[in-house]
Amino acid sequence: MKKLTIATRGSKLALWQSNHIKSVIESNFSDVEVELKIIITSGDKILDAPLAKIGGKGLFLKEIEESMLRGEAQMAVHSLKDVPTVMPEGLLLSAITTREDVRDAMLSEKYPDIASLPQGAVVGTSSLRRRMQLVKQRPDLVIKDLRGNVDTRIRKLKEGEFDAIILAAAGINRLGFSHLVTYFYPISLEEMIPSMGQGALGIETVNEPWVLEIAAFLEDRNSRIETSIERGFVDTLQGGCQVPIGVSARVQEDGSVVVRSLLGLPDASEVMGEMVTLSQDETSRAGEAMAERLIAQGAMELLHRAEVMANEA
Known part of the structure; x- marks a missing residue:
């Protein structure tokens, strides 16, 4: 029996994604036992500053990749939109999984879509991309920075800090969280173009043949075509x-x-x-x-x- 260790962040979404891949692997490779190794990353520790100012989404990967390079884990499961385009030496982006919904989504307790937001409504997002596209449609909106994991962001919405928040639809779908808010509005690609890789999981591995064989099973051809572009x-x-x-x-x-x-x-x-x-x-x-x-x-x-x-x- 081979033992495969997946390095993961400890957020609900990261654990859901890693446990999902763990289940797929164990269901299809009877000689492989999978365990998760939870790692707290720099991005998880710094919650009081916008990502753009503290080094970007790569902060969610650094400690995970260091753990893999030390031989403590052979695989990591990432939201592909968080994975920089250049991989560290010794590690490979070995598989791209079938994509979930690629769209962004607006969550609100009061308003069903972007058009219905009142003038001066406060919208939460930590993404400059989402900010730009919101302001392009609705220059009257007040955009405020929003950090934290998915449940923290939804809690802030429900506590009234924001009239609406923008998140990736895929994360909400995977966690089954759409029922936690009154309105869950997937934003069309005509209204908002998503981030590269959004909705796909990127499987990062060490360069070992038995690990690459497992990763190849997780690969989706269309997702690879789309995300490579x-x-x-x-x-x-x-x-x-x-x-x-x-x-x-x-x-x-x-x-x-x-x-x-x-x-x-x-x-x-x-x-x-x-x-x-x-x-x-x-x-x-x-x-x-x-x-x-x-x-x-x-x-x-x-x-x-x-x-x-x-x-x-």
Whole structure:
């Protein structure tokens, strides 16, 4: 019997995701026993500052990856949207799972959707990307920073700190939390373009054949196509969560792939983006190519100004 250790954060969502993968592995590999190793990350400890100012989503991975490199774990299960596009030496992004709902969602006790929010409504999000797209639609809204795990954010909503909050729909669906609020509104891709990798789990592993064999079983082809485009786009723009970037690639029923992107300033005073439809034969480097077209239109200068604006906020 082989023993596979999955390093994980201790939040409800992280534990749900890791236990889900544990169950899938144990159901399909009778010679593998899986245990979880809970690790508190820097991102879990620093809750009083926006992610963009303290180093980005990579703060949720650092200690987990160090544990794997020390040989204390062979696998980690991440929300792929939190995984930087460059992997540490010795570790691999070995599988991308079937995606949950990729959309953002608005949660509210009083209002069913973005359009129904009253003038001056207070909306909570820690994401510059969500902030930019909300302000683009509704410049009258008051956007306030919101940190903490999913249940903490919902508690703050229910206590009246916010009129609405924006979270990834996938996390709410996985935890079965939609019933905890009066209104759960998945935001269409036309209204808000999600983060790269949103809705997918990224399986990070050490480079050992028996671990890679297990990871290969978890791989979803369409998710790999979609997220490779999204990650290529962000990597070419050298963008993390310190700048507002949305990108979504979706494989359609006919096999074509629709790619949407948007980037700009946090106050939405300047934005740019594209939407293209590709055949699967055209998806190699499609994200990079889209980013390069936007760079030719001044995207890098715009993102530099966005980072300065975010740091001054």
